[in-house]
Structure formats: structure tokens, C-alpha cells
Amino acid sequence: QQQVKQSPQSLIVQKGGISIINCAYENTAFDYFPWYQQFPGKGPALLIAIRPDVSEKKEGRFTISFNKSAKQFSLHIMDSQPGDSATYFCAGTFSGSARQLTFGSGTQLTVLP
Amino acid sequence: EAQVTQNPRYLITVTGKKLTVTCSQNMNHEYMSWYRQDPGLGLRQIYYSMNVEVTDKGDVPEGYKVSRKEKRNFPLILESPSPNQTSLYFCASSFAQGLGTEAFFGQGTRLTVV
Numbered sequence: 001q002q003q004v005k006q007s008p009q010s011l012i013v014q015k016g017g018i019s020i021i022n023c024a025y026e027n028t029a030f031d032y033f034p035w036y037q038q039f040p041g042k043g044p045a046l047l048i049a050i051r052p053d054v055s056e057k058k059e060g061r062f063t064i065s066f067n068k069s070a071k072q073f074s075l076h077i078m079d080s081q082p083g084d085s086a087t088y089f090c091a092g093t094f095s096g097s098a099r100q101l102t103f104g105s106g107t108q109l110t111v112l113p
Numbered sequence: 114e115a116q117v118t119q120n121p122r123y124l125i126t127v128t129g130k131k132l133t134v135t136c137s138q139n140m141n142h143e144y145m146s147w148y149r150q151d152p153g154l155g156l157r158q159i160y161y162s163m164n165v166e167v168t169d170k171g172d173v174p175e176g177y178k179v180s181r182k183e184k185r186n187f188p189l190i191l192e193s194p195s196p197n198q199t200s201l202y203f204c205a206s207s208f209a210q211g212l213g214t215e216a217f218f219g220q221g222t223r224l225t226v227v
Contacts, residue, residue, distance in 0.1 A: 006155070009153065032214075034215075041220070041221075042220060042221070043117070043203050043205075043218030043219050043220050043221055044156070044203070044218050045218065046215045046216070089155060089156060100144060100146060100158075100161065100207065100214075100216065101156075101158075101216060102158075103148075103155045103156040103157075104155055105153055105154055105155040106153075106155045106156075
């Protein structure tokens with residue numbers, strides 16, 4: 001059972017454009033939603049995260065938008081750069097969860113120079 | 114340097130030949146997990162451990178074993194590997210669960226079972 005659905009599977013954006021990746025979750029107990037970034041040959045690394053009591057969180061060019069009623073959240077990358085080319089995973093988890101993170105299926109982002 | 118170290122990075126083996134992938138972390142984390150990454154399926158949890166001698170199944174535990182005899186180590190054991198276990202494997206560690214707990218991942222082990 002996939003509790004976090006992610007789209008699109010792949011995304012190609014021109015340099016300077018906006019990259020948008022969407023996720024939807026099913027488990028209403030989730031209270032922490034991180035995004036992980038993975039470069040080829042590397043393990044995933046935490047990029048940015050949000051809690052459901054806020055609707056938006058911004059860190060530099062990266063913004064998470066969160067819609068609790070729709071059970072959806074998205075990652076926006078402004079002014080996308082070739083160095084942002086990577087695979088992005090959204091995830092959900094909840095306090096007290098020994099199982100920790102439930103990941104989406106991933107989005108392979110390519111930013112063209 | 115804080116890190117999670119997996120070995121080997123690449124492994125080709127034959128069906129049925131037992132193998133172990135090692136994982137070690139130097140951050141004194143309580144939690145450790147194993148994931149497998151497959152195209153279109155994302156990262157799926159195999160097993161996790163909340164502390165020494167405490168382990169439990171994740172989403173896809175069939176065909177795998179783990180042990181946690183020391184806090185820093187969490188090996189993944191494939192007693193009789195099969196081709197459907199060909200995948201990219203990641204070990205991760207973190208402090209005890211809670212809001213904002215960041216998981217640190219190793220660099221991965223690419224396993225091919227022929």
C-alpha cells in the first residue's frame with residue numbers, strides 16, 4: 001500500500017524555470033513531511049521539511065506548499081539550475097512512528113542549461 | 114565526519130549464495146533502517162531497528178534478515194538471494210523518532226543477483 005503518491009515521475013525544465021513536484025498522502029496521522037534530494041551515486045539527503053500546522057515553508061529557492069484539507073503538498077524550485085538535477089522524494093511520517101519515513105516513488109528532475 | 118558507511122558499494126552474486134551487506138554509523142543514533150530503491154517504486158523499507166536487539170519488519174521484509182548487536186552496526190543478510198532482490202540498497206540512521214528527525218543515508222549498495 002503506497003501511502004504517499006508522487007508525480008510526475010520525471011520532469012524536464014529549462015534553466016531559470018520553475019520545477020513543481022506534487023505529493024498526496026493518505027495517512028492523516030502524518031505530522032512531518034520532508035523532501036529528500038538524491039544525486040546519482042549518492043544516498044538521499046534531507047532538503048527541506050514542513051509540519052502540517054503551516055501552509056508554506058521557504059528555504060532559498062526551495063518552497064514547500066502544504067494543503068492539509070486536500071492531503072497534498074508540493075515542492076517548488078524557483079530559478080531552477082542544472083545543479084538541481086537530481087531525484088526528489090517526498091515522504092511522510094508521524095511522531096511515535098518507529099517505522100519512520102514513508103517515501104513517494106520519486107521524481108527525476110533534469111534542468112537543461 | 115558524521116556518516117553512514119555501507120559495504121560493499123557494488124556486488125554481483127549468484128542465486129542462493131548467502132551474502133551480508135554491512136552498515137555502520139558514527140553518530141550514536143538509536144534508529145537504523147534498510148531500504149531498497151527500485152525504479153518507479155521509490156524507497157521501500159525492508160527492516161528497521163529502534164535500538165540494540167530491537168528490530169522489526171518494514172514493508173518488504175521477505176527474503177531478508179537483520180541483526181543489531183551493537184548500536185553502530187546494522188547488517189543486512191540475504192540468506193538465499195534471488196534475482197528479484199536485484200536492487201539498490203540504502204542504510205539509514207537517525208536519532209529517536211520525533212518531529213524533525215533527519216535520516217542520514219549511506220551511499221548505497223548496488224546488488225545484482227544472477
